[in-house]
Amino acid sequence: MKSMEQLKEQLHNRRVAVIIGLVGLAGVHIMDLPSKWTETFYIAVMYMGVIAFSAFLVDRLVVKVSTRDYLASAALSSAVLLGYVVNRTVGMPGSTGDIGNWFEPLGLLSLAIEVFAVWHSIHGYLLAHKIQRLQGK
Numbered sequence: 420m421k422s423m424e425q426l427k428e429q430l431h432n433r434r435v436a437v438i439i440g441l442v443g444l445a446g447v448h449i450m451d452l453p454s455k456w457t458e459t460f461y462i463a464v465m466y467m468g469v470i471a472f473s474a475f476l477v478d479r480l481v482v483k484v485s486t487r488d489y490l491a492s493a494a495l496s497s498a499v500l501l502g503y504v505v506n507r508t509v510g511m512p513g514s515t516g517d518i519g520n521w522f523e524p525l526g527l528l529s530l531a532i533e534v535f536a537v538w539h540s541i542h543g544y545l546l547a548h549k550i551q552r553l554q555g556k
Contacts (some may be wrong), residue, residue: 431481433543437492440536445473446531486547493540500533
């Protein structure tokens with residue numbers, strides 16, 4: 420069994436990975452925001468929500484982390500991942516130009532970042548929960 424120090428170090432590493440994933444998630448959407456602003460305004464508004472919520476979660480993870488922050492990070496990343504799949508399969512209302520466009524470079528980067536963030540968020544949550552349980556909290 421791993422020592423408490425080893426578990427805490429692993430949790431720290433997961434937290435850093437989640438932060439990197441959220442920064443990447445926001446960055447990709449900042450890069451794509453100008454095109455959405457002119458094409459489909461409501462998608463640009465959703466992008467701004469993703470960017471703002473990512474920034475909020477990064478702040479939470481840097482300052483005071485809780486298991487809820489890992490769950491929120493997983494939920495945000497999963498929602499964006501779902502949006503990507505919907506946009507590439509059936510399209511969004513008023514925006515069907517990306518249907519079937521699975522290999523667009525910025526989209527692939529976004530997909531990779533979303534999977535990365537979901538993976539580390541879930542594992543960070545499980546690890547934080549395990550540490551709390553071992554500490555009797």
